[in-house]
Ligand SMILES: NC(=O)C1=CN([C@@H]2O[C@H](COP(=O)(O)OP(=O)(O)OC[C@H]3O[C@@H](n4cnc5c(N)ncnc54)[C@H](OP(=O)(O)O)[C@@H]3O)[C@@H](O)[C@H]2O)C=CC1
């Protein structure tokens with residue numbers, strides 16, 4: 318776990334102390350979240366309940382509209398800014414390159430610069446899709462991005478732009494984000510499971526699911542230190558964080574179906590297929606497993622077991638498991 322109230326106490330007279338009307342770390346923070354209905358935004362709203370949180374979406378805060386960013390920052394005067402907004406439609410991005418870059422690169426950079434101007438640390442999210450998946454081992458933060466598609470390229474350039482715009486930024490690179498809110502793979506599989514006799518899912522793309530609630534926990538744990546730490550502190554920079562253990566989309570689906578069945582859902586057969594049997598507009602990395610050692614070393618945050626987080630997600634989406642309910 319990260320340091321408690323007053324953590325990072327060695328900071329002393331660092332620039333963070335100069336910010337106006339700072340609330341006491343660990344007690345109450347003024348937080349501005351870009352994005353409101355998305356998975357991570359919703360999880361953050363839940364996790365930061367009790368703090369002074371403003372979560373905004375277009376038109377109040379549109380990442381493609383710098384004037385809306387300036388107005389939202391001025392109204393909220395946040396001590397911490399979190400960017401939970403993004404263009405996340407992987408296939409559609411291939412045909413909407415300008416919009417994907419306007420949101421994921423330029424919008425993220427504008428928000429980071431606005432946070433820097435206000436003296437507020439900045440948390441941003443990125444993706445395993447910045448990698449081509451050809452390394453053959455889990456990626457570490459020092460591995461160079463080499464995205465296969467427009468979404469991954471826009472996110473890779475967004476990471477770099479954010480870190481260049483604001484030295485007190487954290488970029489959390491995660492993967493396969495799911496939750497009971499918003500659109501995601503779990504919800505797609507539950508919908509298809511109710512409609513079909515058989516699901517066919519790729520078994521040759523490796524990675525790890527990450528539940529939005531676990532990402533929100535990580536932000537909440539890091540926040541007190543980020544508020545206190547000066548530029549150059551190891552608390553800032555690029556960090557990998559996914560769930561554990563590694564699996565494939567097929568393995569993930571098998572667990573979704575097994576847990577859904579335990580909740581009384583009738584589930585279809587599941588077939589393992591190859592990527593070549595499931596053509597998509599954008600290419601996905603075959604093996605974008607992320608090594609999460611750095612965030613454990615520096616922030617004391619370990620990958621959550623996604624199977625437990627999935628169970629909590631399905632409690633909300635399907636209902637309680639029968640063994641427990643009866
Ligand atoms: N989803 C995933 O599998 C993964 C996500 N990530 C990253 O995590 C972060 C959060 O993702 P997640 O919560 O899943 O994303 P969602 O797609 O659930 O939510 C993104 C939100 O951003 C909003 N948005 C889109 N364009 C703009 C804009 N111009 N200005 C303001 N808001 C906008 C969307 O609104 P609307 O729906 O109206 O467009 C939506 O509410 C993103 O940075 C994403 O790249 C990383 C790895 C995996």
Ligand SMILES: Cc1cn([C@H]2C[C@H](O)[C@@H](COP(=O)(O)OP(=O)(O)O[C@H]3O[C@@H](C)C(=O)[C@@H](O)[C@H]3O)O2)c(=O)[nH]c1=O
Pocket residue numbers: 405406407443444445446491492493494501502505509516517518519522566595597601
């Ligand atoms: C629906 C479906 C998908 N698939 C495959 C397609 C793809 O290779 C894989 C994942 O499916 P999706 O297209 O839903 O997931 P995708 O949109 O690629 O998810 C990605 O979203 C972006 C935002 C990220 O940042 C990534 O980390 C990742 O989570 O599963 C099947 O094999 N069978 C199916 O029935």
Ligand SMILES: [Mg+2]
Pocket residue numbers: 406407
């Ligand atoms: Mg998708």
